[in-house]
């Protein structure tokens with residue numbers, strides 16, 4: 001079972017993934033947490049190029065190519081093998097991020113972005129995607145103090161608004177994507193995620 005988490009900066013994905021892992025382990029599931037970009041040797045190098053070197057002037061096409069390269073490695077080296085072992089994989093960002101950030105945030109050609117993002121999954125589409133939705137104001141206030149802010153965190157209010165709206169559009173077009181209000185208290189968001197998974201998937205009915 002492959003579950004991805006999406007949302008703008010500060011939406012609480014990584015916190016919710018950790019709490020969900022604990023809840024799933026309590027009912028004896030074997031869970032692997034991962035994230036994009038930056039898994040593995042290739043991913044770590046790619047992450048540095050995209051996010052961590054402030055003066056590097058990356059063309060948007062170079063940027064999307066690097067995110068897609070990171071994903072293909074990640075799917076091949078980690079996600080597929082873990083799923084084949086019967087694990088539940090919880091992934092912080094996946095190909096919807098590419099459509100939202102590179103397609104709508106960077107305004108690249110949407111059809112091209114869809115093709116590249118889909119190709120980069122090597123055919124592996126998530127079983128379910130949790131979209132944690134928060135306002136751009138909340139996002140910016142949550143990340144203002146964040147240690148290790150990256151280049152994309154520092155993008156404009158308009159950029160983050162385009163990404164947020166893109167996510168809502170993706171959710172509207174795809175029954176795979178479930179929107180959860182990320183503005184609520186941590187425990188309440190967790191309960192909503194559990195309810196969403198347990199009502200939609202019999203494998204999670206004990207959550």
Ligand code: TYD
Pocket residue numbers: 008009010014035036037067092093094095097098099101102150152153
């Ligand atoms: P990260 O530091 O991992 O933070 P978070 O996921 O908590 O926001 O930042 C990853 C950044 O990369 C984030 O700003 C979203 C961006 N991103 C893309 O632009 N396209 C992509 O395909 C992916 C996977 C991430």
